[in-house]
Amino acid sequence: MNGGTAIFEQLRATLGVHGVFVRGSLSFNEGEGPLLTDGTPARGVVLLGNIGGSIWPAFSAWRDMPDNGISMNPLDDWSKAIIRPVAAMLEATVYFPSDPPWQPFQRWAMQAERLQASPLGILIHPEYGLWHGYRGALGFAEDLREAQTIASSPHPCASCVEKPCLAACPVGAVTTAGFDVQGCRSHLRTQKGQAGCMTGGCLSRNACPVGAGYRYPSEQLAFHMAALQL
Ligand code: B12
Structure with missing residues (x-):
């Protein structure tokens, strides 16, 4: 098992129970990735997110717990609470979609899963439609793109005549x-x-x-x- 495979397995084992899934990965040419905490640009980024209502049971149970330090943005707080520990364990830099400066999550998703924009602006997935989102991303010094073939499917909105x-x-x-x-x-x-x-x-x-x-x-x-x- 190489380091990349172990990282993906670790992420799936740790975050899957919360309904947060690996939503693809992408690699960057030298100098083009987002900055890591040590100031160097990442070579690999892994996207993490929800598919349908996958996060709702874990998130709503957490939200209802006393003393969870909840703020005005409970979903962002929860995402940080569950993703930060695994990022630390993997020595990865963590990015959150809600935190400025905004990282280009949608551009990353277009590359990672070949998604395209719907007329609403949000990205449409050929299977999940508009019912998915991103909870965080992890940056690594190495390119650890998972061996995967993402079929290029036609834009789901192209055949939708009535819109x-x-x-x-x-x-x-x-x-x-x-x-x-x-x-x-x-x-x-x-x-x-x-x-x-x-x-x-x-x-x-x-x-x-x-x-x-x-x-x-x-x-x-x-x-x-x-x-x-x-
Ligand atoms: C600012 C913001 C908002 C603002 C402004 C949105 C707007 N339409 O102007 C507000 C608060 C209103 C908002 C609302 C919503 N948002 Co919003 N938002 C963001 C945020 C934080 C930053 C977006 C940004 O400007 N990025 C900066 C640029 C540089 O990043 P980029 O990825 O390169 O940008 C590309 C895309 O924006 C894409 N793009 C965007 N619109 C379009 C439209 C077309 C036609 C095309 C071709 C491309 C395209 O092109 C850009 C260049 O590549 C992102 C999180 C993030 N960090 O990306 C979420 C994000 C985009 N939002 C998201 C969602 C789900 C929503 C809501 C549905 C949430 C809700 N509560 O209902 C609504 C619906 C809004 C809508 N119909 O557009 C999701 C989208 C997931 C997805 N499936 O694509 C994101 C990624 C957050 C997440 N956690 O997953 N949002």
């Missing part, structure tokens, strides 16, 4: 020209927004037919909408 995601937004905040964050947030504050999107999740995201079986549980949908409204 129900574009029609579903009640205020037209989702367009091919971009996402109108202010328009979305203004609507979320209205009575209609509170009863609709805030309760049942983003109507555009819900309208996507790809990966519908991976849709987040309703409590998680409402949780993400509350975070978006902040």
Whole structure:
């Protein structure tokens, strides 16, 4: 077993129980990777994230525990609490999607899993659809890309003629020209927004037919909408 294989096995064994999965890896040419804690650029990065509602049972159980030091961003706190120890054990540099300066998680994911952007801006996975996200990434001095062949699949949105995601937004905040964050947030504050999107999740995201079986549980949908409204 080489070092890379052991690292992937360790990550799967430690984080899988929390519903956090290895979401691909990528290698960088010398000098092009994100900086490691010693100031040198990484040669390898491993992406970690959720698939469907995989993190919800572990996260919500942790959130309900007393004395967990919870802040305004409990999901980010939880991600740090579970990923930091394994990063330390593997002597990796850890990056979190929520921490400035923002690392280009979406660009990394496009390379690692060959994902492409949906009209919502978020990346669409051929199997999980819009129901996935990133909880962290680990940087290493060595290129440890897992031997894997990721089939290049057609963009799931290319064959979707009706594009129900574009029609579903009640205020037209989702367009091919971009996402109108202010328009979305203004609507979320209205009575209609509170009863609709805030309760049942983003109507555009819900309208996507790809990966519908991976849709987040309703409590998680409402949780993400509350975070978006902040
Ligand atoms: C700022 C931010 C926001 C802001 C602004 C978003 C906006 N649309 O303007 C706010 C708070 C509003 C927001 C909301 C949401 N976000 Co957000 N957000 C981020 C954050 C922290 C930084 C994004 C950024 O600017 N990166 C800097 C650039 C340089 O990075 P980049 O990867 O190179 O950027 C590429 C992509 O942005 C991509 N891209 C983005 N939009 C589009 C659109 C098209 C058409 C194309 C071709 C490419 C493209 O092109 C860029 C260049 O390669 C990222 C986390 C991160 N660190 O990436 C999450 C992130 C992008 N968000 C995410 C999510 C899930 C959401 C929400 C659905 C969450 C929710 N609560 O409902 C909403 C939906 C927003 C929407 N429809 O766009 C996920 C996306 C996962 C995925 N499947 O792609 C991320 C990666 C966070 C995570 N933990 O997984 N978000």
